[in-house]
Amino acid sequence: MKKIFFILFAFLGLTANSQTLGTQLDKKTLALGEAGVFRISISNLQGKDVISAPKNELLPFHFEEIADSISKQPDMYTRIIEFAVFEEGNFTIPALDFRIGGKLYHTIPYEVEVINTAQKGDEINDIMKNKEVKLEVTDYWQLYKWYILGLLILLALIFIIYQIVKYGKRRKSSPVVMTNQTLKDLDNLKKKKFIENGDYRSFYVELLDISRNFITKQYKIPADVLLTDDLIDVLKTNNAISPKNEKVVEEIFLRGDLVKFAKTFPDQTTMSADFNEIKTFVKSSAKDLEAEQLRTGV
Incomplete structure (x- = not known):
């Protein structure tokens, strides 16, 4: 117990x-x-x-x-x-x-x-019937104003970008820009001292290449593909270059061809004179072309 x-x-x-x-x-x-x-x-x-x-x-x-x-x-x-x-x-x-x-x-x-307490076929009743509302212009504006404003801003941006690109292209192709670039090319040629070293063939080859490229872009004349005689004929026909500059181009281009084929041997004085003549022609071209654009309204 x-x-x-x-x-x-x-x-x-x-x-x-x-x-x-x-x-x-x-x-x-x-x-x-x-x-x-x-x-x-x-x-x-x-x-x-x-x-x-x-x-x-x-x-x-x-x-x-x-x-x-x-x-x-x-x-x-x-x-x-x-x-x-x-x-x-x-x-x-x-x-x-x-x-x-x-x-x-x-x-x-x-x-x-x-x-799931909901059954198939159950009818769902709205508390009140849908009511039709007539919208005014101001109502549509309130509904879609941000879309409209966004579209207008987008169009404005596209227009501004187009103008900037167009202006940039125009600036790059302007006579002043092309002139400045060619003057830089001429300065680089002078720094190579072909004149001082008597390397007349290299000097005239580069001088004519620079000049042909300049005439092609500045005056829209295919100087880079034309033979010298054909180029001189084109210059005299369309009067794009002043008679004084036509004579300068003609003399220097003909002399350059003779030098390339070893038919003439210019001295340092002649090479320096030809260099300065081309440089003067390049400098004067921008003013001549801009004056012509103002005259014609282009």
Whole structure:
């Protein structure tokens, strides 16, 4: 008899010192998106720590947690999770792990059925009938003004870019720009000291190439492909160059051809004079052409 009382006393003492883990699910059948409540409580805590999954991460994937609140007192722990499921079917809340004072405990699992309460063929009635509204011009303006303004800005940008490109091309092809570029080419030729070294053939080859390129771009005459005699005929026919400059070009080009074929051997004085004559011709061309453009209105 004493043995029975001892066992009963020991059991009551063990029960009095143990924690009670309990769970409660308010609904086991939910409509799509309907909120359910899952409650976990631990009594007789005796100030022990409770460790579980972090907030909003306790329930499985399909359970969308709306709220997760935890309340802990020295002798009581409560966690209330509000959730919803947005798929039809049967879903399980598995046994969840809670570590109390270093000892692991498990909750009991639950089955949750989620149903779609809407039925096929259900008629959906509007609260009130649609009302036709007549729009005025100002209404259309309010609706589409930003599209119109955006289109106008885009067209303005295209026009500005076109003008900038057009102006840039015009500047690059202007007589002054071509003149300055040719003068730079002549200066580079002089720096090679062909005149001082008596290298008359190299001098006239480059001088004529520079001159032909200049006439081609400045006067729009194909001097780069025409033979010297044909080029002189073209210059005399279209009167693009003044008679004085025609004579300069004719004399220097003919002399350059003779030099290239070793039929004449000019001295330094002649080469210097020809260089200066071409340079003067290049400098005067820009003024002549711009004056002609102003006269004709081009």
